[in-house]
Amino acid sequence: MKSDLDTKGYVIFRNALSQSEIETGKSFIEDGKVLYTKMTAFIQKSMIGKLNEIMDWDAQYVKYRVSDNNNSSDASAFHRDIIYQDRQKEYIYPVYTLLSYLDKTVMELIPTSHISPVGNYTDALRTYKLKETITMNPGDLILFASTMLHRGIFTERLPYRRLIQVFEIFPDKELYEKYANKFLHIPSPRPKLSALSVFFSRFKLSTLILNIYGYLNAFTGYGYHPSLLQKYNVSNFTYLASEGLQGRVNVEPYQWQTINRYILSRPLYDFPEMYRKQLKFIQYTRQHILYSAVILILGFFLFVGLLMIR
Secondary structure (H helix, E strand, C coil): CHHHHHHCCEEEECCCCCHHHHHHHHHCEECCEEEHHHHHHHHHHHHHHHHHHHHCCCCECCEEEEEECCCHHHHCCCECCCEECCCCCCCCCCCEEEEEECCCEEEEECCCCCCCCCCCHHHHHHHHHHCEEEEECCCCEEEEECCCCEEECCCCCCCCCEEEEEEEEECCHHHHHHHHHHEEEECCCCHHHHHHHHHHCCCHHHHHHHHHHHHHHHHCCCCCCCCHHHHCCCCCCCEEEECCCCCECCCCCCCEEECCCEEECCCCEECCHHHHHHHHHHHHHHHHHHHHHHHHHHHHHHHHHHHHHC
């Protein structure tokens, strides 16, 4: 298993959770709410506990999120959970994401894409054919490198797609303490855009377009530039950890709270709020403008070509 994690970048633990544990996890999700106090304990015992048992780790994690279909707001296109920002360093920290689906569904990932977190467009076209579609059954766990390209499939319109995502997992306390503070997090809650993204993720054509944009942008490093972090006076960090379009909540003991929010296990370093709009333009907007322009130009020449044939 460890060899698959090192080479392919992911490993699946089939039937890791018992039926009783699956039902317990489901019982903490109801009507768009989550009982986070209980869910946190469930994650530590049934997910992290199983991971430690199988991998002989003492895993530590930074945050988690629970969703039910609505994580399509930022997960329906290929993306990386963390964004590498220092190509001068050869060593990429051993940091992982752990998922537990409580309902049967499918997802896609691209093996080995974690090895080169910043690529070019030629490699992007060559690498896309490596993608794998994976069926996840209730009770399965999947562990993958957080720089790996992956996405959820939401066009099936399942009644439930309950998912627990545990982010920034380190194999032991020593690595956790050494590297967890090298991550700069980007909280950017945008509820209206999130709802719109959830809607478009249900349709194959809009999902295809969004995935083209997302894949090319993620593969090429989200507008990567070697001096990006220096520009915003945060050069002591190595990774950016985007939180998509969702916000955070502080856990209230034994209260049901809004689903699809980030729950933190430790205080985090956040990207400076005053620069977040600029960062969004660099990481997303300018690439999307470019891709849209290319598609329009290609469409124009195709249209002209069809007219000439006639």
